[in-house]
Amino acid sequence: MSNARVGVWLASFGVSVATAILTLASEPHLAIVWDEGFTLAREARIRAWFRALRDPGRFAVEWRPPDVKEEVIIEDGSSPPPPQRVDTRSKLLLDRQVVEWFWPFAREEPDGHPPFYALVGLTGDFLAPSWQQLPRARLGPILVFSLTAGAIFQFVARRWGVCPGALAACAWVLQPNLFAHGHYASYDALLTSLWVLAIFAFACATEATAVPQDRAIRWSWVLCFGFVLGCALATKLTGWVLLLPFLIWAGLYRDARALKTAFLGLLIAMVVLVAMVPPWWTDPISGVVRFLKSNLTRSQTNPLRVQFLSTVYNTPREWLPWYNTLLWTVLVTPVGFLVMACAGVWSALRSWRSEPIGPLLVVHWVFVLVLRALPHTPGHDGVRLFLPAFGVLAVLTGPGARLVVDRWGRWAKLAVAASILEGVVSIAVMMPVPLSYYSPLVGGLPGATALGMEPTYYWDALSPGALRWLTQNTPPGRTIQFAAWPHSVLYLRQIGALPRRVARVDPGKPQWVVLQNRPGAFKDIGRALVANGHPSYTISKLGVPLVWIFPYDELEGLARENNR
Numbered sequence: 001m002s003n004a005r006v007g008v009w010l011a012s013f014g015v016s017v018a019t020a021i022l023t024l025a026s027e028p029h030l031a032i033v034w035d036e037g038f039t040l041a042r043e044a045r046i047r048a049w050f051r052a053l054r055d056p057g058r059f060a061v062e063w064r065p066p067d068v069k070e071e072v073i074i075e076d077g078s079s080p081p082p083p084q085r086v087d088t089r090s091k092l093l094l095d096r097q098v099v100e101w102f103w104p105f106a107r108e109e110p111d112g113h114p115p116f117y118a119l120v121g122l123t124g125d126f127l128a129p130s131w132q133q134l135p136r137a138r139l140g141p142i143l144v145f146s147l148t149a150g151a152i153f154q155f156v157a158r159r160w161g162v163c164p165g166a167l168a169a170c171a172w173v174l175q176p177n178l179f180a181h182g183h184y185a186s187y188d189a190l191l192t193s194l195w196v197l198a199i200f201a202f203a204c205a206t207e208a209t210a211v212p213q214d215r216a217i218r219w220s221w222v223l224c225f226g227f228v229l230g231c232a233l234a235t236k237l238t239g240w241v242l243l244l245p246f247l248i249w250a251g252l253y254r255d256a257r258a259l260k261t262a263f264l265g266l267l268i269a270m271v272v273l274v275a276m277v278p279p280w281w282t283d284p285i286s287g288v289v290r291f292l293k294s295n296l297t298r299s300q301t302n303p304l305r306v307q308f309l310s311t312v313y314n315t316p317r318e319w320l321p322w323y324n325t326l327l328w329t330v331l332v333t334p335v336g337f338l339v340m341a342c343a344g345v346w347s348a349l350r351s352w353r354s355e356p357i358g359p360l361l362v363v364h365w366v367f368v369l370v371l372r373a374l375p376h377t378p379g380h381d382g383v384r385l386f387l388p389a390f391g392v393l394a395v396l397t398g399p400g401a402r403l404v405v406d407r408w409g410r411w412a413k414l415a416v417a418a419s420i421l422e423g424v425v426s427i428a429v430m431m432p433v434p435l436s437y438y439s440p441l442v443g444g445l446p447g448a449t450a451l452g453m454e455p456t457y458y459w460d461a462l463s464p465g466a467l468r469w470l471t472q473n474t475p476p477g478r479t480i481q482f483a484a485w486p487h488s489v490l491y492l493r494q495i496g497a498l499p500r501r502v503a504r505v506d507p508g509k510p511q512w513v514v515l516q517n518r519p520g521a522f523k524d525i526g527r528a529l530v531a532n533g534h535p536s537y538t539i540s541k542l543g544v545p546l547v548w549i550f551p552y553d554e555l556e557g558l559a560r561e562n563n564r
Contacts, residue, residue: 012157014150019145030432035186036137037488039121040134040137042115045104080101113187133491138185141184148196164398164400166420167397175423177383177387178387181384191238192390194228194229194232195392196394196395201221231272231276241367245360303317309452340415344401347403382435433541455545457521461541462486477508479507484521490505513549514548529550533550534554
């Protein structure tokens, strides 16, 4: 291995370490978000299952099923197994009802996602067992996000140079939505990492070698591709379409080795998928059917309202305009990264015959944008549901930087540095709510709000200051009511960040109603509160309210007026 190649590998390791330090240092400042409450409860069940496998007899004697009120998860109608059904490994592995209770995944909503993301979250149990539950669950996803940053640098630097590699890694780490999701104990950033890593493994398995006649299968990279693809399948339904852009690209280039790599990778992925979904072990066919039916009928089971350019859509029964993913990309990508990525798309299309890796990236980026823009596709939560597009876009900044530097030299390097600086400033300004970032092209968060975009959606603005205020100002016998029910508040209640005075689980008349500024989800009473109420506490960023705490008496008064 040449000295230059060793240097790139060492630099990529340094990028991963630096990313891990940055994300771990910023993690305590990011509030628990909506989906993390579910994740923590599911991980607790898997954790108990692994503990039972180690010593079933002892576990059965000590087994005390959790109180539903304390479990931080929506009731799914199932009952925890009694001790006599968890006292042997065969029961723990093969008893369908036992496995389904301990593994609440890959079935009806809200447990529709497969469990790989939760297994990644459990790595914190081994690496940081003394940490509190939330940061411990976030550690695994943070490490995957950080390793992907290093892989991006290495992949881009080897093909387009160190400067483009640095820009691509920074476009990954400093894109505010990627940065935020990279911290969370959830599935979107993990799927995005797996999507990008699958592209890298596939490219390494299929790209030409120094010997033109060498068309042999590179088994190590095929195995890597299959494993990553299987992990993506075991993370989220979106991962099930990851193979399609590879097939599209292979067809465009009529590449037999690429088709063979895709086919072999799929076989490996299927083995990995089944191994990671224990509920399918005893009933694989109906288990898969149940999973697909649940995820493909969300328009009937779980419609969500979202505001886009001042119009409210009840997705996925209604769908956003066809151009929404392109507009979202412009709205939430820092300007420098967006310009460099556009240059990368142009570079890939211009040299598509001689450099097929660029078009592979473009095919993936366009595929994700189109997939999310299709009719009857869920359109809520900003860019969360097509986050892999932003991961691929970060990689495309690499060839974009190469094109710009080759054309304009030193001045282009200054533009690259300015793009990185813009990313740093974007994160610094928007902390601790980077999900509320909008581009300067639309006037940032205030400008996007004026355009009719949602300022927030994930309860990530429920700051420690607001929690302290609620704790100090909620008297005994009174409770706190949340306008929407984020199950993450049960975790906050457990650890004492909120008092044990939460409506729905604690007795008492509400003292406060907490409302996040997600206009698409407002009911009539919520709109009336925003228009006419007087909040006692407000969390804002750049002058835009993100969360309000209203006296409950005001809600009751407005409700009485509406009923007259």
